[in-house]
Amino acid sequence: MTQLDVLYRYGVPPSENSVLAMARVREVYGIRHLELNEREKTVRIEYDASRLTESVIHQLLRRSGLDIVEKVALTSTSPAQPA
Numbered sequence: 001m002t003q004l005d006v007l008y009r010y011g012v013p014p015s016e017n018s019v020l021a022m023a024r025v026r027e028v029y030g031i032r033h034l035e036l037n038e039r040e041k042t043v044r045i046e047y048d049a050s051r052l053t054e055s056v057i058h059q060l061l062r063r064s065g066l067d068i069v070e071k072v073a074l075t076s077t078s079p080a081q082p083a
Helices: 016-025 054-063
Strands: 003-010 031-037 042-048 068-072
Touching: 003 054, 016 031, 016 054, 042 054, 054 068
Parallel strands: none
Antiparallel strands: 003 042, 003 068, 031 042
């Protein structure tokens, strides 16, 4: 199992129907976690890359009615190296 995260920014806040459809996306085999952040207008998906691809995740969210504007780059922050 290869666990990956992808973060998308959306434009229009999701409707009630879209939120219900995204709840069904959580049930897709390989989706491990879905987190909607209304304040930052982002949705973060944790998924099993041995089962799904990022393009499939994108399609699932678009089909649920989410207005995806862009994919946001995830950066890893490593602790500062001692001098």
